[in-house]
Amino acid sequence: MTTTKPLNLEPEAAEGESLIVAECFGTEVPTFQGEGPSCGHPALFIRLSRCNLTCTRCDTKYTWDWSRFDPHEESTRQSVAGLVAWASSSPVELVVITGGEPLIQQARLVPLVRGLITAGKRIEFETNGTIAPTPELVADGVRFNVSPKLASFGVKETKSIVPAALEAFVASGRAAFKFVASTVDDLDRIAELADAHRLAPVWVMPEGTTPEVITATTRVLADGVAARHWHFTIRLHVLAFADARGR
Template sequence: MKLAKLNGRPEIFYSIQGEGKSMGKPAIFVRTSLCNLHCVWCDTDYTWNWEKTPFKHVNDNKAGYSKYKKEEWIVEIDADEVLSKIKEHPCKRVILTGGEPLMQQKELTILAQLLHDDGYFIEVETNGTLKPAPDFDSIINQYNVSPKLSNSDNSVQLREKEDVYKFFSKSDKSSFKFVIDDPKDLDEVTNLISKYNIHPSDVYLMPQGTNGAALNQKQQWLIEICKKHGYNYTDRLHIHIYGDKRGV
């Protein structure tokens, strides 16, 4: 499977879950490379924003920023070796993240089966555009679905797949985390919740931001919206603790 590269090694690290339903829980992260979307504010753009691609990013005008050389940011590794690295840490919760993990579902099914057999609790973080296959779904404990809104700069055709939305909305393993940049984003969230019959208790609203100040600014009004509609508020706890860093 193709994982993101961190300091010359596969990006597998032990930290806490910073977002969503499991926020605050210790977990081992396995970051896959490759993504089928191109969110303009993505903080893991080293998994998809390759040289010679046309995608825009908020960092385009930042000094020193440039697109990534694909061959320099990917590590190929098999499931047994990933499992060995996971076992180095004293934790039984694994989060398959990305990029978009479900782009490598065949390879991850092998890994997930090994983890399942060894008693791990397995979370999958996904943008909700690719449907899990039955054999993969049967061994996954939790889906952290993060559907993208227009603020991501992805077209509706790319970001909203009706059959996939229906799959996740009907699964009791799913929660839905929406990244909110502006109050007007709530109109899109409301429409999606209604269209796909998503229960408010499964909805998590998270402010868009990569530093504590930006998150805190949006937190004030976003919490009030959650109280009004019965949604859950989720922060980005790892940003407050570690800053906008990799591998933590």
């Protein structure tokens, strides 16, 4: 399926009233939250553009890798009012705000979150956990799926593991910690990080962009995840929709 970009209802919106958006989907073609605590729940997605990491195994490089993608083709500036109106047009309750790294734009996210909550939505942020949320975002109706990136994901942990930010998410009481893993060694590293930073609850997700790889990786990880009494999440959108954009 092709990705549905949000309608630019107010193209002249001031910068402070708008966000840089890669894509929005879930209205014209319904979909689910594919990962984490709400896996399988009907969901709308607002994917913001830009990221502060450059993970080699990232599957949304069109939000930040301008050596391969054109930012003018892959992103548009969208008004907060237009995004709220877009989400409000659907009866689906859950709105997932993802990226890229959405908290790069968090000052401009505050009015979006307020508007979505007023419209009766609940919100999940998908974040890499390197930027602490502002107090205004730590609100009723908001949850954070925090996904710290391991060195095996193709990024230096000196950049991807930010203790102060992780501590802020823990203190919020509104975070789950979701790690992408592919080997038993990854599970050992997750355990070290969870112990060091008091991360809980821990969710593990098998890396992969095809059903075959996800199935194989699930079997590599399952015993170790179960032995540690962690949660396990699949990548439902890959199994259901073959990792198509806009699903």
